Amino acid sequence: MTLRSGPHDQQPWLLASFAMSALVMTAFAAVGGAMSGTGQGQSSVPLMTAGWNPSNRAGRASIETKPYVAATAAYPAGAMAAFAALDDAAAQAAVMREDPPPATPTLGAFVPQVDPKVTPADPSDAESAEPDTQTVAIERGDTLSGLLSEAGVQSSDVQAVLAALKPLYDIASIKAGQNFTLTFGRLPNAQEAASGPSGPVLLSVALKPSIERDIIVERSDGGGYKASEIVKTLTERTDRAYGVINGSLYQAALAAGVPEGAIAELIRIYSYDVDFQRDIQAGDRFDVLFTRYYDDQGTPVKSGTVLHATLTLQGERKPLYRFTHPDEQTVDYYNAHGMNGKRMLMKTPIDGARLSSGFGMRRHPILGFNKMHKGTDFAAPTGTPIMASGNGVVEVAGWAGGYGRYVRVKHDGQYKTAYAHMSRFARGLKAGTRVRQGQVIGxxxxxxxxxxxxxxxxxxxxxxxxxxQSVKLPTGTLLAGASMAAFKAEKARLDDVLKATPLVNAVAQRQTNTAQP
Ligand SMILES: [Zn+2]
Known part of the structure; x- marks a missing residue:
C-alpha cells in the first residue's frame, strides 16, 4: 500500500483541550513515578533543601532535609529522625495517590514542627550537637556505596554499613527512585577523640524497601553499625466507589476516592471496548469494586486490583468481572455473559488517563471530524505511550511524509493498524518486530x-x-462448560460483595445529592 495522502491537520479543539490534558498527565506522572519506583517520576519531585548538606550534592534529588529537633526516649535519636523523614516521604506519596490523609499519628508525628524562622544547624558551629537528616534518591547507575561516599561517609563506615545491611537487604536489588535517609551527627567528645576526625559522622541509614518494611542501620555506641527492621502487617480490604463523569473517567474516579493503580487498571480493561476520547459523555457513570491494602492504623497504603466494574455509557451498562480461568490459570475480565472483554484490537491504543476530556468534543459538531479523515485522532501530550492495539508483526517503522514517524502493524490476513506523528519509536522497534497487544511501540x-x-x-x-471506532472486530472467547459454571458462581459472589460493600465516597454522594446507582 502507498501513502499518497497524509492525515488532515489538527483541529482547533485539540489545542483547546490541551491544558486539562497536561494537568492530568502531570498528576499521573508524579504518582506513577512514586508508585513504580522507576526514575520516571523523579523530575516531578520538588527539590527542597534545608539545613546543611555535608556532601554538597547540588542538583541531586535531595528531596528532604530537616534538622532534628527532639525525640522520645523510645528510639535512638538517629532512628527517630530517619523514620520521620521516610514517613513524611511515604505520607506525601500516599496523599498523592490515595486519600484521605492519614488520620492517625505515624512516626512522623513524633517530630515537632520546625519553626521556619529557626535557622538550621550550621556545620561550622562546633557547639551544635543536633543530628541532621537528609533523604537522597538513587538515580540510574548509582550504588549505595557510591552514594554514601559522595555524602562524605568514611570508607570504613561505608563498608560497615553495607556489611550490616547485607542480611536484611540485597543491595544489588537497588532501583532508581529508592530513597535512603541519612542522619549525620557529632559523637560525644570521648568517642570523637578516639575516632580522630572532628566532623559529623553517619549515625544511621534508613530505607523503606517496600510499603511493608522499614530497615534502619544505626551506629552502635562503641562504633560499628547494626541493622534492624520493622515489618508492618497490611490488611487487604474491598472498597467500592461510584461516580458520575463530568470530565474524564480518570478525574471522576480520582474524585470518588479510587486509588491511582485501580484507575489505571479500570481504563486498561475498558480500552478494548471504549474509545476514551469520544465514548465518554457528561452524565455517564462508573461503579467499581476494588481491593486495597491498609496499614494497622487504617490508612490505605497500597493499591490492589479491580474485582468488578460497571461503566454506564449513554445508558448502556458495560459490566466486567475479574475471573481466573480454571484451566489456563489466566486472570481476565469478562462481561456478564462470560465473554472475555478483550478484542482483537483495542479502541484506545494509548494511555487513556492522559487523553484530553472526551465529551466536550461532541458539543462542537461544526468542528467535528473531517469527512476525509482516514483515522481517529487522540489528543495527548508528547511522550504519552502508544500501544500496539493487537498482536502482530511490524510492517513499517519509519518516516512517511505527512504521517511523520509512522508505524504499521499487520495483525492477521485481514487487519492492519497504523500509528502516525510519533515523537519517537519504542527502542529496537523495526520492520519484522513481533508485537503483543498493549506493548508500547512508540x-x-x-x-x-x-x-x-x-x-x-x-x-x-x-x-x-x-x-x-465502529468496525466490528472479532471478540474474545466465550467461556464454556465447567469454566462457564465457575464463572457464573464467581459473578454471583462478586454481585453479592458489591451489594454488601459501602461506597468509600458515600459522604460526598449524600452531600452532592447525587443519585445512587
Ligand atoms: Zn488524524
Whole structure:
C-alpha cells in the first residue's frame, strides 16, 4: 500500500483541550513515578533543601532535609529522625495517590514542627550537637556505596554499613527512585577523640524497601553499625466507589476516592471496548469494586486490583468481572455473559488517563471530524505511550511524509493498524518486530503534517481504511462448560460483595445529592 495522502491537520479543539490534558498527565506522572519506583517520576519531585548538606550534592534529588529537633526516649535519636523523614516521604506519596490523609499519628508525628524562622544547624558551629537528616534518591547507575561516599561517609563506615545491611537487604536489588535517609551527627567528645576526625559522622541509614518494611542501620555506641527492621502487617480490604463523569473517567474516579493503580487498571480493561476520547459523555457513570491494602492504623497504603466494574455509557451498562480461568490459570475480565472483554484490537491504543476530556468534543459538531479523515485522532501530550492495539508483526517503522514517524502493524490476513506523528519509536522497534497487544511501540508527538501532539490511529481491513471506532472486530472467547459454571458462581459472589460493600465516597454522594446507582 502507498501513502499518497497524509492525515488532515489538527483541529482547533485539540489545542483547546490541551491544558486539562497536561494537568492530568502531570498528576499521573508524579504518582506513577512514586508508585513504580522507576526514575520516571523523579523530575516531578520538588527539590527542597534545608539545613546543611555535608556532601554538597547540588542538583541531586535531595528531596528532604530537616534538622532534628527532639525525640522520645523510645528510639535512638538517629532512628527517630530517619523514620520521620521516610514517613513524611511515604505520607506525601500516599496523599498523592490515595486519600484521605492519614488520620492517625505515624512516626512522623513524633517530630515537632520546625519553626521556619529557626535557622538550621550550621556545620561550622562546633557547639551544635543536633543530628541532621537528609533523604537522597538513587538515580540510574548509582550504588549505595557510591552514594554514601559522595555524602562524605568514611570508607570504613561505608563498608560497615553495607556489611550490616547485607542480611536484611540485597543491595544489588537497588532501583532508581529508592530513597535512603541519612542522619549525620557529632559523637560525644570521648568517642570523637578516639575516632580522630572532628566532623559529623553517619549515625544511621534508613530505607523503606517496600510499603511493608522499614530497615534502619544505626551506629552502635562503641562504633560499628547494626541493622534492624520493622515489618508492618497490611490488611487487604474491598472498597467500592461510584461516580458520575463530568470530565474524564480518570478525574471522576480520582474524585470518588479510587486509588491511582485501580484507575489505571479500570481504563486498561475498558480500552478494548471504549474509545476514551469520544465514548465518554457528561452524565455517564462508573461503579467499581476494588481491593486495597491498609496499614494497622487504617490508612490505605497500597493499591490492589479491580474485582468488578460497571461503566454506564449513554445508558448502556458495560459490566466486567475479574475471573481466573480454571484451566489456563489466566486472570481476565469478562462481561456478564462470560465473554472475555478483550478484542482483537483495542479502541484506545494509548494511555487513556492522559487523553484530553472526551465529551466536550461532541458539543462542537461544526468542528467535528473531517469527512476525509482516514483515522481517529487522540489528543495527548508528547511522550504519552502508544500501544500496539493487537498482536502482530511490524510492517513499517519509519518516516512517511505527512504521517511523520509512522508505524504499521499487520495483525492477521485481514487487519492492519497504523500509528502516525510519533515523537519517537519504542527502542529496537523495526520492520519484522513481533508485537503483543498493549506493548508500547512508540510515543505521541507531532512529527509530519500535524499542528499539535496527537496520535493519528488507523485501522485497515484488506488494505482499505475503516472507522477504527465502529468496525466490528472479532471478540474474545466465550467461556464454556465447567469454566462457564465457575464463572457464573464467581459473578454471583462478586454481585453479592458489591451489594454488601459501602461506597468509600458515600459522604460526598449524600452531600452532592447525587443519585445512587
Ligand atoms: Zn488524524
Amino acid at each position: 510515543y505521541v508527538g507531532t512529527s509530519g503534517r500535524s499542528t499539535g501532539p496527537h496520535l493519528h490511529y488507523e485501522v485497515l481491513a484488506n488494505n482499505r481504511h475503516v472507522d477504527s
